[in-house]
Amino acid sequence: MLKNLIKNINKKEWWFLGGITLLVIAATTAPYVYGYLQAPSNTHFFPVPALNKVDYPNYFSYIEQVRQGHVLFEDYYTTEHQPRIIFNLFFLVLGLIAKIFHLSAPAVFHLIRLVLIPVFIFVFYLFLKHLLKDEIKRKICMILVCFSSGLGAVFFPLLKNISPYQQPMDLWIPEAITFLSLYTNPLFIFSLTLIILIFLLMLLSVTEGKNTYAVMAGLAGLILFQIHPYHVPTVFSILIIFWLAVCRHEKKINLLFLKHGLIFFFISLPSLLYYCWLSSAHWLTVHRITQAIPIGFTPPLKSLLITYGLLWLLALIGVYSLIKKEKDYFSIFLVAWLFTHIILIYLPFPLQRRLTEGLHLIVCLVASEGIFLIWQKIKEKKIFVFLKNGFLLCCLFLIFFTPSNIFVVARDMVFFHYPDFALPQETITAMTWLKDNSPQDTKVLSVTDLYLYNLIPAFSVRKVFVGHNCETAYYEEKIKMVDWFFNTDNNDGQKLIFLKQNSLDYVFIYKKENRLFRPDKKEYLSPVYENDLINIYQVK
Numbered sequence: 001m002l003k004n005l006i007k008n009i010n011k012k013e014w015w016f017l018g019g020i021t022l023l024v025i026a027a028t029t030a031p032y033v034y035g036y037l038q039a040p041s042n043t044h045f046f047p048v049p050a051l052n053k054v055d056y057p058n059y060f061s062y063i064e065q066v067r068q069g070h071v072l073f074e075d076y077y078t079t080e081h082q083p084r085i086i087f088n089l090f091f092l093v094l095g096l097i098a099k100i101f102h103l104s105a106p107a108v109f110h111l112i113r114l115v116l117i118p119v120f121i122f123v124f125y126l127f128l129k130h131l132l133k134d135e136i137k138r139k140i141c142m143i144l145v146c147f148s149s150g151l152g153a154v155f156f157p158l159l160k161n162i163s164p165y166q167q168p169m170d171l172w173i174p175e176a177i178t179f180l181s182l183y184t185n186p187l188f189i190f191s192l193t194l195i196i197l198i199f200l201l202m203l204l205s206v207t208e209g210k211n212t213y214a215v216m217a218g219l220a221g222l223i224l225f226q227i228h229p230y231h232v233p234t235v236f237s238i239l240i241i242f243w244l245a246v247c248r249h250e251k252k253i254n255l256l257f258l259k260h261g262l263i264f265f266f267i268s269l270p271s272l273l274y275y276c277w278l279s280s281a282h283w284l285t286v287h288r289i290t291q292a293i294p295i296g297f298t299p300p301l302k303s304l305l306i307t308y309g310l311l312w313l314l315a316l317i318g319v320y321s322l323i324k325k326e327k328d329y330f331s332i333f334l335v336a337w338l339f340t341h342i343i344l345i346y347l348p349f350p351l352q353r354r355l356t357e358g359l360h361l362i363v364c365l366v367a368s369e370g371i372f373l374i375w376q377k378i379k380e381k382k383i384f385v386f387l388k389n390g391f392l393l394c395c396l397f398l399i400f401f402t403p404s405n406i407f408v409v410a411r412d413m414v415f416f417h418y419p420d421f422a423l424p425q426e427t428i429t430a431m432t433w434l435k436d437n438s439p440q441d442t443k444v445l446s447v448t449d450l451y452l453y454n455l456i457p458a459f460s461v462r463k464v465f466v467g468h469n470c471e472t473a474y475y476e477e478k479i480k481m482v483d484w485f486f487n488t489d490n491n492d493g494q495k496l497i498f499l500k501q502n503s504l505d506y507v508f509i510y511k512k513e514n515r516l517f518r519p520d521k522k523e524y525l526s527p528v529y530e531n532d533l534i535n536i537y538q539v540k
Contacts, residue, residue, distance in 0.1 A: 001208050005129050016139060017125055021118045024146050028117070028183040031409050032110065035416030043422040046455075047106050049184045050415045051174050051408065057458035058471055059091065059187070060105035064461040066095020067105075068440065075284055076457035077464060077471035079443040079502055082284050087274070090187055090227040105458065113186040120182070120193045121146070124361075127200045131330045131365070134372065141368035144311070144401070145361060149177050151309035153407035166299050168306040170404035175357035176307060178364075179405045188357065191231060194224040195358050198235055198264075199333075205260040206246075206329055214260035218267025225271035230354035232272060237344055239264075242336040249327055284473060289350055292470040296351035304345075310400055311363050317370030334369075337362045423455075430508070430534035431459035437528075438462060438506065445499070446508040447486055447515065456508065465504060486515040496524045499539050507537040 009017075032047045039045040048056040061076045073086040098108040124145065128138040152168030159167050169176035174184040181188035201217035204210070225232055239261060246254050278285050298304070305312060319338070322331040341362055345355045378387065387393060398406075415421060434444070434456070442462045454467045466478045485495055499507075509519060511533055519525050519537050529536035 001204050001213075002126070005126050009125070009129065013125075013135065013138075016142075017121060020142055020146055021121050024117055024121070024179075024182055025114060027147075027409070028179070029110075029114065031183075031412050031416070034413055035421060038416065039422040042425050043419075044425055044428045045416070046421050046423050047110060048421070049174075049408075049412050051172060051180065051184055053420070054454050054468060056109075057454050058468060059109065061457035061461060062088065062091035063095045063098050063105040063108060064458065066092055067099045068461060074463075075288070075471055076462065077454075077467035078284065078473040079463050079465050079504070080284070080473055083282070085278070085282060086285075088227055089223065090190060094186075109186060113182075113189065116186050116189040116193065117182055120189050120196075123193050123200070124196050127196050128365075130200060130203060131334070132368075137368050137372045140371050141365055143397075144364035144367060145178050146182070147179055147397075147405065148311060148360075148364060148401040149179060149309070149404035150307040150311065151403065152306055153403040154309075155306050156407070165295055165297070166303060168303045168404070169299060169353070169356060170307045170309075171408065173353060173356060175354065176360060177405065178360050180408060181357070183409070187228065191224060191228040192358060192361070194220050195231060195235065196361070198224065199238075199337075202239060202257075202260065202264065203329065203333060206254075206257050209256060211260065211263060214263040215267060217260075218264045221264055221268030222271050225268055226274070229271070229275045230351065231357065233344060233347075233349060234341065234355050234358060236265075238337050238340050241340045242333050245332050245336045246329065249332060287473050288470055291473075291475060293350050295470075296353055298345045298353045298356065301346075308360070308363050311367045314367035314370035314374075315363050317373055318366035318368065319370075321369045321373045322366070334362065334366055338366055424533055426531045426533040427455075427510075428459060430529060430531060430536060431456055433529050434460040434462060434506065434508070434536060442505045443503055444506045444508050445482070445485070445502075445504045447482070447510055447513045462506075465502060486513070486517045489516045489518055489521075492522060492524070495522075499524070505539055507539065509535045509537070511535060 031049075035047065036045045058077065062073050065073055065076075070084065071087075071092060072084045073088065073091070074082055074084050075086070094105075094108050094112060097103065097112070098105060101108075103111065121142070125138065125142060128141055132138050132141065150168060150170040152171040155168065156171065164172060170180070174180035175188055178192070181192060197220045198217045201213045201220065205213035205217065221235065224235070243254060243257050243261060246257060279289065280286070299307075308315075315338070319335060322335055325331065341355075341359045345352055345359065349355065434442070438460075440461070443465065444456055444460070444462050445465045446456060454464075456462055456464050457467060464472075466472050466475065466482055469475050472478060481498065485498065506528075507519060507525060509515075519535065520527065522537075524540050525537035526540050527535065528538045
């Protein structure tokens, strides 16, 4: 059946997919090219988006750990003792590619992003080919998925006094909007692709009655749950609700899908067991989850409505269309997915906003049904004939369905002028020196400029005392300790005890941070490196 789906893609569809792929790659790569070209000659452009910018050095530290010969990872954003037991297949592969081809972590990150974009588009179109009979409907859905967003940018001027974690997700959660996932992170692209592949294979297992598809879905689940375990509730909840809906529709228990569901479950089980063990036996993983919970909630319903904007209206019409027509597996699946996913992101799961990944896909899928129904009514009644103008339709789409994507990209292009992205070369040189002149188990204390010491694990591949509000154990307490250390110039005896108790080897100081602390006057610190911006001291 998969081979038939591929064979049935006609020449016009291939040209369409090629055009969409090129447009997506151009739109998601142009901002980084711009940032690189406009960066001053004495700076190092750091090609990450402003969205979740503090997370990317953590990804890069994993890639660099593989380059150093490790298969299992440690958290380099905290200095407590920890076993090297973190395993992530995705970053292991990226690290091996970086090591084999001598690529930097940011370079391999974006290379894989570019490779995965056409893979996602192809797999998603196969999914649409299986679900939707009308070619025009598939093309509408693909355009919505790749380029649409909500109205967060329109409402942004009215939301400045609202907490950042309460704002519409199309402004700050890249998983919530497919374009932002394609723009920011290959991990999101790969996980989205696997989610769609699982759903496609499980639907094929029902319609074709073959165990092979369930086995393939299980393998996809094994990989997905290993690299991004947040999707376990999403995938299993949607499949279970779909099965129950099918049973209700058929007025009997569908044993075939139950069997295939069990095959999927048992094949993907090792990844589930690994994370169950890790989240109970690994104290640091437990602590990181606990610290992330306060910022992991899905924004309130009004923000969710703004997040997908006019897509909701089209989706309502689409749901009406799906319910009205004769029921089949596909219409049941779409309705089950939509309502299950909406409910799921507000259930009391830890890090529930992570479950928003994939919601944009189903909203666009159902919205394309709504657009198709509206278009049919327009043709039947011969009204709004001006909408047949392609240029006008493109303009209306840009105005009403892409403002947040345009806003996010434009904001990044402004931010790329800032030192947070155009990093002074002296900073990179200092971190490289630390990497080349210290043991791998070195632990570093740095100033409370979050973005500076957040970069040390990525460029120096060394652990930092404080570096990330979720990855650093006891983050709030440590921030206070660091402020005390650098904002006073006395209590030297206590400061030496503090350095020794935490096994800190180096102090990394940004000269422009006008602190009261005078490291050059401290007998327990020995200067080992200096340039125009950075001082590095070794603890005696």
